[in-house]
Amino acid sequence: MxxxxxxxxxxxxxxxxxxxxxxxxxxxxxDIRKMNRREYRELPSSFQLNMRTGMDHILxxxxxxxxxxxxxxxxxxxxxxxxxxxxxxxxxxxxSGKECASYxxxxxxxxxxxxxxxxREGEIIRLDSKKMKGLPLFWIRVKDRxxxxxxxxxxxxxxxxxAVGMExxxxxxxx
Amino acid sequence: MxxxxxxxxxxxxxxxxxxxxxxxxMQEYQRQERREEALHIFGGLFEQAFxxxxxxxxxxxxxxxxxxQNGVFEYFLAVYGEEFYLDSExxxxxxxxxxxxxxxxxxxxxxxxxxxxxxxxxxxxxxxxIYRVCAAYYDAALxxxxxxxxxxxxxxxxxxxxxxxxRFGIFFGRYQGEGEILWRITAG
Numbered sequence: 220m221x222x223x224x225x226x227x228x229x230x231x232x233x234x235x236x237x238x239x240x241x242x243x244x245x246x247x248x249x250d251i252r253k254m255n256r257r258e259y260r261e262l263p264s265s266f267q268l269n270m271r272t273g274m275d276h277i278l279x280x281x282x283x284x285x286x287x288x289x290x291x292x293x294x295x296x297x298x299x300x301x302x303x304x305x306x307x308x309x310x311x312x313x314x315s316g317k318e319c320a321s322y323x324x325x326x327x328x329x330x331x332x333x334x335x336x337x338x339r340e341g342e343i344i345r346l347d348s349k350k351m352k353g354l355p356l357f358w359i360r361v362k363d364r365x366x367x368x369x370x371x372x373x374x375x376x377x378x379x380x381x382a383v384g385m386e387x388x389x390x391x392x393x394x
Numbered sequence: 395m396x397x398x399x400x401x402x403x404x405x406x407x408x409x410x411x412x413x414x415x416x417x418x419x420m421q422e423y424q425r426q427e428r429r430e431e432a433l434h435i436f437g438g439l440f441e442q443a444f445x446x447x448x449x450x451x452x453x454x455x456x457x458x459x460x461x462x463q464n465g466v467f468e469y470f471l472a473v474y475g476e477e478f479y480l481d482s483e484x485x486x487x488x489x490x491x492x493x494x495x496x497x498x499x500x501x502x503x504x505x506x507x508x509x510x511x512x513x514x515x516x517x518x519x520x521x522x523x524i525y526r527v528c529a530a531y532y533d534a535a536l537x538x539x540x541x542x543x544x545x546x547x548x549x550x551x552x553x554x555x556x557x558x559x560x561r562f563g564i565f566f567g568r569y570q571g572e573g574e575i576l577w578r579i580t581a582g
Contacts, residue, residue, distance in 0.1 A: 225470075225472065225484060225486030225487075227460070229460065234518055236517060236518040237517050237518050237519050238517060275515075277519075279519070371458075371460055371569075372569075372570060374459075374460050375458065375459055375460055375569045375570065376570075378459035378460065378463060379459060379568065379571065381523075383519050384519065385463070385522075386463075386518060387460055387463055387464060389464070
């Protein structure tokens with residue numbers, strides 16, 4: 220069957236089924252309440268975080284928790300789609316002190332486009348297309364929690380480059 | 395690297411399975427009912443293009459990593475104007491071809507079962523790569539099916555009614571990426 224509409228949007232999620240590092244120490248490193256377009260200049264432009272890693276861990280291109288962090292190649296792809304996004308630089312240090320990795324934290328625009336009355340826990344999120352600006356990557360707020368939404372063309376571009384760590388959950392667009 | 399071993403093993407397993415699945419798909423799409431179902435999907439797009447007064451230059455059938463990632467066999471269909479990918483208003487839709495989804499799901503289940511017995515703790519990001527390996531075979535099959543349907547499609551009323559450029563063509567490929575031209579209007 221066919222489905223009309225030419226652009227889709229997905230939530231970036233993490234099922235926890237990957238051996239990705241667990242980030243710690245972020246509450247001491249920065250005030251995440253300021254992670255928004257109005258106040259991000261008050262955040263340090265670079266910061267250090269701790270990561271807890273397992274035996275068979277890998278460093279993905281995309282980490283969604285505790286906030287969105289992208290590898291340098293992924294950051295370049297995103298910047299190509301939206302050059303206006305400001306970035307903070309983050310260095311992750313492993314517990315052993317022998318491993319470190321650099322990541323980039325995008326400060327995204329938050330869009331008020333969630334169809335709230337339709338949302339119940341666990342349900343597919345509905346977005347109101349009339350309230351959307353068409354950004355390739357942005358935040359929405361669902362029950363006081365920030366979630367990242369990615370546009371299909373950017374997601375395709377990252378997946379074509381074998382970006383690791385992209386788990387997508389479909390959203391429904393309402394006209 | 396384990397991911398390379400996994401995808402190589404997945405490729406071997408899918409190659410073994412795909413022959414019989416491909417025969418099944420060929421039988422399915424020899425049935426007039428299936429062909430009409432597919433033609434109806436494309437016809438709907440052409441109809442929409444006609445209503446919108448679009449001067450069509452290309453029909454694109456594109457595979458999507460975002461679908462494969464979630465184990466869905468869905469394609470992006472778009473009628474583009476002469477600007478091609480730069481057309482900001484293509485007439486577009488999504489299509490899950492009948493029988494392909496079932497065949498691929500069966501393959502994925504079988505391939506994953508076999509791989510789980512050989513590789514401990516297969517992770518989500520590894521699963522996504524395995525899905526891609528399986529989907530590549532079905533992409534090739536769907537490309538051939540679309541090529542096979544192209545002549546029939548060009549004889550439909552919706553196609554005739556739609557305004558087209560002189561060299562209108564149909565291609566199959568990756569979303570906003572490389573593709574293969576399956577059919578074109580020939581001069582004369």
